[in-house]
Amino acid sequence: MIYSFFDLAFEGTSIEDLLQTSKFNNQSIIVFDKQNEYGSTFSDIQNLKDNLQVKNLQVFKNNSKIIFELDMKFLSSSDELVKIIDKSGINEFLNFVVVKKRYYVDNDQIYLVPQTIKELIECEWLNIMEKYYISKYLKKEISFEIMENNLKYKTKEIFSIMLHSIQNDFYYPVYGYKEISELLSRSLAINNVAFILDKNISIKIKDELNNQNKNLISDDKLNYKFKISRKSDIIFCKNLYTKKLQNVKKYVRILNIKNNVFKEMSFGFINYNCCKFNFFIVDSNSKCCKEGTYILYIFSEFTKINNNICQMLKFKNDDILFDISFEIYKSKHEFFT
Structure with a gap:
């Protein structure tokens, strides 16, 4: 049996976890995760099921192999993570991969929100006067407020909701966010941060151990209060950060589909029966799904995502290759010393 000693043990290998780990200086650190993949990107349903934050996983179809995110979002040009990566x-x-399109779906009506002058000219749901003011805004000749004051109520509603997406460019890493997690972990490893990915590890506080286990360490290491165990070794730590679930959840539906009406990387909002949903479309340029198919993510903070919501996005049941739903619970790190 091998014994190791660290100043700090930190749970989690998501991008957010690793960025927080990088802030600890002049300490020996070990990062552990009770799953077999780095980060929050998955290629296996069982690994998703093992994730601490996932509850009530339902598998409706599993006829394709995809790479999917636990909590999908596109990377905005204004995000702090972009500066850190650079x-x-x-x-x-x-x-x-560049995200090209933004949509607003209101019950059965799909609105393409124009991002370019070409899209604006081709747009069928805006009148001539609205196109004039929106073109002035896209050219940065007037403020958003001036443009908004000259729009119809429905147009104003759509552009107000989509404001952040209009003002920023969005991207998605090829092969998903796991690529960033793995690169950040390698960067940390160069700086002497150790990693364990093992769903079978156990964690105990020294006070909970019996006398035999207490005698595993010498008197000069009695301040190492926490024990992380697995088959091949035992790790003792002075301080510990573990994840605790909070009572805040999000409903998720992930599908791999053919014949997608949106045809390329895009995202948007759905308004259905006075409930708001976010959705993301990832195409095969991301290398996360087969050519000719798309990954569709739908999120809600208020209600489960039923088939009616999916059908609003204009695809048929025969087009579905992969279909799962689950709930994500937010987590927060607790510090023990």
């Missing part, structure tokens, strides 16, 4: 230099090893 500063760290790992952007040299990453490829990104």
